[in-house]
Amino acid sequence: MKMAFVLFDGLTFLDFAGFYDVINRLNFFEPTKGSTWETCAMTDQVTDESGLTLKVDRVKPDLGEYDLVFVPGGMGTRKLRFDEAFVGWLRQAEKVPLKVSVCTGSLLLGAAGFLTGKKATTHPNVYDLLQPYVAEVVQTRIVKDGNVITAGGVATSIDLGIYVLGLLAGQEAAENVKLQIDYPYVMQGVVEQ
Amino acid sequence: MKMAFVLFDGLTFLDFAGFYDVINRLNFFEPTKGSTWETCAMTDQVTDESGLTLKVDRVKPDLGEYDLVFVPGGMGTRKLRFDEAFVGWLRQAEKVPLKVSVCTGSLLLGAAGFLTGKKATTHPNVYDLLQPYVAEVVQTRIVKDGNVITAGGVATSIDLGIYVLGLLAGQEAAENVKLQIDYPYVMQGVVEQ
Numbered sequence: 598m599k600m601a602f603v604l605f606d607g608l609t610f611l612d613f614a615g616f617y618d619v620i621n622r623l624n625f626f627e628p629t630k631g632s633t634w635e636t637c638a639m640t641d642q643v644t645d646e647s648g649l650t651l652k653v654d655r656v657k658p659d660l661g662e663y664d665l666v667f668v669p670g671g672m673g674t675r676k677l678r679f680d681e682a683f684v685g686w687l688r689q690a691e692k693v694p695l696k697v698s699v700c701t702g703s704l705l706l707g708a709a710g711f712l713t714g715k716k717a718t719t720h721p722n723v724y725d726l727l728q729p730y731v732a733e734v735v736q737t738r739i740v741k742d743g744n745v746i747t748a749g750g751v752a753t754s755i756d757l758g759i760y761v762l763g764l765l766a767g768q769e770a771a772e773n774v775k776l777q778i779d780y781p782y783v784m785q786g787v788v789e790q
Numbered sequence: 791m792k793m794a795f796v797l798f799d800g801l802t803f804l805d806f807a808g809f810y811d812v813i814n815r816l817n818f819f820e821p822t823k824g825s826t827w828e829t830c831a832m833t834d835q836v837t838d839e840s841g842l843t844l845k846v847d848r849v850k851p852d853l854g855e856y857d858l859v860f861v862p863g864g865m866g867t868r869k870l871r872f873d874e875a876f877v878g879w880l881r882q883a884e885k886v887p888l889k890v891s892v893c894t895g896s897l898l899l900g901a902a903g904f905l906t907g908k909k910a911t912t913h914p915n916v917y918d919l920l921q922p923y924v925a926e927v928v929q930t931r932i933v934k935d936g937n938v939i940t941a942g943g944v945a946t947s948i949d950l951g952i953y954v955l956g957l958l959a960g961q962e963a964a965e966n967v968k969l970q971i972d973y974p975y976v977m978q979g980v981v982e983q
Contacts, residue, residue: 611971652845779942779945
């Protein structure tokens, strides 16, 4: 499993970090051992909504190389969905087997055309912004429609990681990770198509 | 409220990001408007356990300047608690009104002497490593003993943020933030001394 974490200026840090922490643990389990990840962006560093700066591993790589592409949200998505250079780059992920977003990351998946005819979700405050890109906005925390998985507001990123890890490495692995990260909660609001 | 986020090589990214995302929202509420934060470390950038690199705002500032000092955990803490240069720097926070850690960050608070005679917690896997520094290890998710608040494993960082925000800005603010971040869970395992 070769994963790309797509980053950009104005992302929400926790959108990324919650998923990243959990999904990294794919390497602890036999079916998904040897999984790798890279942070990918249009620039060699990105700054979040509040001023934190993160270095980026690869600038504009071919996203078609990956098995999973993950897109976080953040205020930066509002402009970015109309940025042809960014959206054109993201569109390279069209054939990627698993496309995943959290929060307003789904607006970017939508702008790239990956949500056409699909059910999806986003942060509860911006259901209206997602509407033009999808067949149906489902007002819930996690939606899987075929090879695209979208999730709700920022704190959903941990649940999303656990959900995707469960899909790839199995339910026992997911329960094991919940113990590793000290997460006692039972995931709410998963809708599968 | 002037906050220092103490970072170091080998930190766990989500330990930091969960607390950071929530506590940043202090600025949305009247009692805590104008709160500021800075990332602080011994070096001008830090790299987490898995290879992500973050830029740091201030190198070795006087930690005594702050109202709140936050220390995340990560594998890096195992060595760092014996690093006299780091622990000596952290010790500058002695008079800081609120000292907060998540996961194995409590080992560093312990090494600095801030947990002497106190009840505290850490990641469930390392309760034994915390024991030498404290009066009592409480096997729970969040412990407040006077001006020191310690929390459990990595996913506890979001709950810790909500708990500390509730202390500083009030319970209504904490409930409001749970809606903002799409977090439906009821916090478990808070022990107050």
